[in-house]
Amino acid sequence: MLTPRHQALLMTLAGMTVGVAVFGGVLAFNGNPLAGDDTPAAVNSQPTPSTSVRGDGLQPDSLQYTLQTFGTAKDPVAAEVPTGWKSSQDGTRPRFSDPTGVWQIRFDTRGSKKSPDQLVDERFRSIDERDLKLISRDNGTLVYTYTDKARGPRMGLSRWVSADSGETSAVEITVGGRPQDEAALRAILQHATDSLQLPPSAGDTRPN
Incomplete structure (x- = not known):
């Protein structure tokens, strides 16, 4: 018991x-x-954000460059642009874009009798975009941001290159993208400037 x-x-x-x-x-x-079971122990855990949506932007070290020739047969101009970017037109005002259309580089080889600094001032006054903000305007280069109705926040960098110590302007180079792409956009602009090949002077036939 x-x-x-x-x-x-x-x-x-x-x-x-x-x-x-x-x-x-x-x-x-x-x-x-x-x-070590593969089944999650908590069903309400949050997924880890993907690095593909961090928004870091275009990186300078991801770019390679290819020499492109444009202008006219009499006055050809050449510069290196990112590999894979295509232009739908040649001539004096080609615009090269990446396949997605997010980034572009445009050249205007018609030149001007005005100095780069004068053209910087004129361009900034002529921009009619929402939320326009000046970032810098020095050494013949204009950097600004704005909001595009269809594409959202954008950044533009325009540079006028002189062939006569700043008296007149020979070529305009403009690069466009998003604000988070700034480092790459500056690299693209500088690379195009450094690789720019201008024709020998054949007399001043540029417009004012």
Whole structure:
């Protein structure tokens, strides 16, 4: 015959057995994160953001360049633009774009009798875009941001290159993209400037 003390001990052991069985059933249903189960232990956990949507923008070191020739047969001009960017037209005002249309570089080889600094001022006054903000305007280069109705925030960089120590302007180079692409846009503009090949002077036939 069991004493009351023995009966209490047996009831305690029986309760522990039931508890272990219930806990094991819960683990079998939810998965045990400590056992390396592929099933998530918590169904309301948030997914890790993908690096493809960080918005870091175009990177300078991702670009390669190809020499392009444009202008006219009499006065050809050449410069290096990012590889894979295509222009739908040649001549004096070609515009090269990447396949997605997000980034562009445009050249205007018609030239001007005005200095680069004068053209910087004129261009900025002529821009009619929402949220126009001046970033800088020095050394014949204009940098600004604005909001495009269809494409959202945009950044533009325009540079006028002189062939006579700043008296007049020979070529305009304009690069466009998004504000987060600024480092790459500056690199593209500088690369085009450094690789620019102008024709020998054949007399001043530029418009004013």
